[in-house]
Amino acid sequence: MSSTTNSPTHHTSTIGAIGAPSRRNTELALLVFAVVIPVFAYANVGLAIDDKVPTGLLSYGFGLALLAGVAHLAVRKFAPYADPLLLPLATLLNGLGLVCIWRLDQSKLLQSLPAYFTAAPRQLLYTALGIALFVAVLVFLKDHRVLQRYTYISMFSALVLLILPLVPGLGANIYGAKIWINIPGLGSLQPGEFAKIVLAIFFAGYLMVKRDALALASRRFMGLYLPRGRDLGPILVVWAISILILVFETDLGTSLLFFGMFVIMLYVATERTSWIVFGLLMSAVGAVGVASIEPHVKSRVQSWLDPMHEYVLSRQGRAGHSEQAMQALWAFGSGGTMGTGWGQGHSDLIRFAANSDFILATFGEELGLAGVMAILLIYGLIVERGVRTALAARDPFGKLLAVGLSGAFALQVFVVAGGVMGLIPLTGMTMPFVAYGGSSVLANWALIGILIRISDTARRPAPTPAGNPDAEMTQVVRPS
Amino acid sequence: MNKPLRRIAIFCGLLVLTLLLRDNWLQYVKADSLKDDPKNRRVTIARYATPRGDIIVGGNPITGSSGSSKTGLNDLKYKRTYKNGPMWAPVTGYASQAFGATQLESLEDGILTGNDDRLFFRKTLDMITGKEQQGGNVVTTLNASAQKAAYEGLKRQGGKGAVVALEPSTGKILALASYPSYDPSSFAGNSNDDAAAWKKLQKKYNPNDPMLNRALRETYPPGSTFKVVTAAAALENGKYTSADENTDSPLPWTMPGTTTQLKNEGNIPCKNAPMRVALQYSCNTVFGKIGSDLGNDKMLEEAKKFGFDAEQFTPVRATASVFSDDMNQSQTALSSIGQYNTAATPLQMAMVASAVANDGKLMKPYMVDSLQSPNLDPVATTEPEELSRPLSPENAQILQDMMQTVVEKGTGTRAQIDGAKVGGKTGTAQHGVENSENPYAWFISYAKVADGSSPVAVAVVIEDDAANRDDISGGGLAAPIAKDVMKAVIDSKK
Numbered sequence: 025m026s027s028t029t030n031s032p033t034h035h036t037s038t039i040g041a042i043g044a045p046s047r048r049n050t051e052l053a054l055l056v057f058a059v060v061i062p063v064f065a066y067a068n069v070g071l072a073i074d075d076k077v078p079t080g081l082l083s084y085g086f087g088l089a090l091l092a093g094v095a096h097l098a099v100r101k102f103a104p105y106a107d108p109l110l111l112p113l114a115t116l117l118n119g120l121g122l123v124c125i126w127r128l129d130q131s132k133l134l135q136s137l138p139a140y141f142t143a144a145p146r147q148l149l150y151t152a153l154g155i156a157l158f159v160a161v162l163v164f165l166k167d168h169r170v171l172q173r174y175t176y177i178s179m180f181s182a183l184v185l186l187i188l189p190l191v192p193g194l195g196a197n198i199y200g201a202k203i204w205i206n207i208p209g210l211g212s213l214q215p216g217e218f219a220k221i222v223l224a225i226f227f228a229g230y231l232m233v234k235r236d237a238l239a240l241a242s243r244r245f246m247g248l249y250l251p252r253g254r255d256l257g258p259i260l261v262v263w264a265i266s267i268l269i270l271v272f273e274t275d276l277g278t279s280l281l282f283f284g285m286f287v288i289m290l291y292v293a294t295e296r297t298s299w300i301v302f303g304l305l306m307s308a309v310g311a312v313g314v315a316s317i318e319p320h321v322k323s324r325v326q327s328w329l330d331p332m333h334e335y336v337l338s339r340q341g342r343a344g345h346s347e348q349a350m351q352a353l354w355a356f357g358s359g360g361t362m363g364t365g366w367g368q369g370h371s372d373l374i375r376f377a378a379n380s381d382f383i384l385a386t387f388g389e390e391l392g393l394a395g396v397m398a399i400l401l402i403y404g405l406i407v408e409r410g411v412r413t414a415l416a417a418r419d420p421f422g423k424l425l426a427v428g429l430s431g432a433f434a435l436q437v438f439v440v441a442g443g444v445m446g447l448i449p450l451t452g453m454t455m456p457f458v459a460y461g462g463s464s465v466l467a468n469w470a471l472i473g474i475l476i477r478i479s480d481t482a483r484r485p486a487p488t489p490a491g492n493p494d495a496e497m498t499q500v501v502r503p504s
Numbered sequence: 505m506n507k508p509l510r511r512i513a514i515f516c517g518l519l520v521l522t523l524l525l526r527d528n529w530l531q532y533v534k535a536d537s538l539k540d541d542p543k544n545r546r547v548t549i550a551r552y553a554t555p556r557g558d559i560i561v562g563g564n565p566i567t568g569s570s571g572s573s574k575t576g577l578n579d580l581k582y583k584r585t586y587k588n589g590p591m592w593a594p595v596t597g598y599a600s601q602a603f604g605a606t607q608l609e610s611l612e613d614g615i616l617t618g619n620d621d622r623l624f625f626r627k628t629l630d631m632i633t634g635k636e637q638q639g640g641n642v643v644t645t646l647n648a649s650a651q652k653a654a655y656e657g658l659k660r661q662g663g664k665g666a667v668v669a670l671e672p673s674t675g676k677i678l679a680l681a682s683y684p685s686y687d688p689s690s691f692a693g694n695s696n697d698d699a700a701a702w703k704k705l706q707k708k709y710n711p712n713d714p715m716l717n718r719a720l721r722e723t724y725p726p727g728s729t730f731k732v733v734t735a736a737a738a739l740e741n742g743k744y745t746s747a748d749e750n751t752d753s754p755l756p757w758t759m760p761g762t763t764t765q766l767k768n769e770g771n772i773p774c775k776n777a778p779m780r781v782a783l784q785y786s787c788n789t790v791f792g793k794i795g796s797d798l799g800n801d802k803m804l805e806e807a808k809k810f811g812f813d814a815e816q817f818t819p820v821r822a823t824a825s826v827f828s829d830d831m832n833q834s835q836t837a838l839s840s841i842g843q844y845n846t847a848a849t850p851l852q853m854a855m856v857a858s859a860v861a862n863d864g865k866l867m868k869p870y871m872v873d874s875l876q877s878p879n880l881d882p883v884a885t886t887e888p889e890e891l892s893r894p895l896s897p898e899n900a901q902i903l904q905d906m907m908q909t910v911v912e913k914g915t916g917t918r919a920q921i922d923g924a925k926v927g928g929k930t931g932t933a934q935h936g937v938e939n940s941e942n943p944y945a946w947f948i949s950y951a952k953v954a955d956g957s958s959p960v961a962v963a964v965v966i967e968d969d970a971a972n973r974d975d976i977s978g979g980g981l982a983a984p985i986a987k988d989v990m991k992a993v994i995d996s997k998k
Binding site for chain 2: 054064132133156279284288291292293295330332336350353354356357359360361370373388392393396397401403404407411412414415420424427429434435437438441442446447
């Protein structure tokens, strides 16, 4: 990013974005890996299960390569200075997820369940739609600052999206969590995944306007800046909404995700640590309060505290108990350090939702500690590239939006992976990109699209470098 | 805004780090305990994924493996089979697709499935050459003809009972029979038939409790057989130094601290009788007084040397036999004739006979001779191990002499074997409130062959609800079975 001229005649060097490489070729090279690795994994599953290379290998490989190619060309054309890592990382996760879903499709145990359907072809379709959405974001969203105009429309849409699952006849209660809606002819949709993005837009727009009021009008008390009562309003409203989500949709994860995202963005906007303290206190109070009252959340918590007891109860045929938490732990433990290898584990014992909420357990068993650490680090990289984008962004709206989306992504990964690994209670959310689910794939590709757009704007060289006042200000006088 | 952004970056990094730590905890630290958790279905799947190795007695497998029905959802490829299951069940335990595994089948599961780390090299080789993984074998110390004699004897008798035979010089278990028994083949699978067979065997539905391993897991009051331990205590503590020295035993004898007289069975010559005579006629008064005189501590010390108050691992766990540590003189007197709180497993009483026969040295009982890899290379071999020395060699000689008198002309004459010197002790233990229930018939013995070695020591116990109370006596019911077992061992050595 920095270019240094060190000629003896000029005792100055200019630091700036002048001539920054576009890194599109780096992205292309990484994309090759992101396509080849899942193709090998796919062949591996076929060899392990049927002793032969799966017949769909070529079409699957070409399909994935084509999608990645289209996405890459779109980035090259519409966001040439975008971050080069985001697209390959997302493609790799999406590809590995497809392999894992296809692998679980082959399980005889899962095939015997009444809810079984071949999920991999559908997931491939969702991926295609997701990439299409990604391309659409790049094509139509020329500048992310346009989104600022839709601050209050975003708020309204987010509320609608969140309330939809509660509308009678539209919402679907799937195993206790009411976070789905049924669209006749199209299947079910998880509006929360989209609400995540829309809410981030609203928060970014709102906080950008209000940040000074929130940050400066405060009293100092015991080392903390206490906000004024009326400035507490918005955080209380968001808190109340997330509590309502928890109570009515009985989903701890979504609630935590939205509230966490808001606190992160509020902190970045105001630079006041007190907001973090308030945020933590309020989420703790809310979570504990609801968990001790609401039966579905309560049972999730109990299952987290003592999964073995829950397993035994479920085996005894008691209603309302699930052996999944324990089965997931066994899957992880049985994978050990190196895993059993693709197609050789028994994570299908998790049964329901093995390819969605619990898909990480299959990675844990078949790819082992090594594989899961690699996947978690890929997620970590995506998040850090997102935060990096926020750092590089030149406008506060872009900064807030990028950090909001990255933070929400990180929280979602933490909440889901932590839930499956028994670190925190299980929630009804899914691992971005790897888990089966149209809403999740579509929403997350859109999220990556927005991040790529912001990063392109951030890294794009200024149009007239000579006239840039920054360049003058960063002149360094070198001792000769 | 960049300072909080950097902090958020660190915070997100910490979230990922927390996940990584948790993952290491799950998949590295806790991996083995999760992987080997018996409730983890994978354990069962692995156990039956390949033909299971065999449990071997005298060169012949007593177990087998057959392909199980692969209908429907059955994810288990092979099923365990047993040859003469009821006879060997106390040794093998069971390995059932539906109901888990116990005893040797469970303890040596790693060897039998081939997953044991000691078979790692071979397993890897099989994996590379594409051969199906095979399990190793467990070679037991048991003697097939002794086991047959024991089981057939119990079966003929018809009541509940158990037999344990040991090789005194090594501690090898030669026979381990329990009756009534069960056929582990009957519920080895996971079909409805298997479930029905299993249900029928449970104590809830079957008062005879056929799945109880009476040889290792049931304690009985040892009755007069415990007098051998009391005699050993008297000799070891120097209270009496020979079998023929007159004891200080009044008759009738009122137990100290009570007004209760300790009774003998019938009118037998117990007054001041030497220990040999007292053991021959089984005098309660003599041994009760010895125990009372020596006191709780000394009796306990000797009992512990014989293995009381400790679980034994053969490697199958045997329940600890009991000799209490908080008794007054009269309670000690009763305990010293195998009543009151005293309770022993058949294995424990076989250990008592075995220690006497092995010149006072008690060997640790064991039933796994060696573990073999699938191609029959030894993986591990059990070496005989000394457990304790309850008797000096001289005192052991005296006690052997006394026990041989019991079989020559005392209560145990029915255990005599041509061509071998047999020493033994009968027992008839009362139990139940006011001795209302049928007593247990005990017999413990050992045989010595011409070269002076002792190839076998045995303990037999029979609890017979159906028999007439008077008919039960160790000499009548238990001694013939002990004799058959000893004879089977001696004959198999020829």
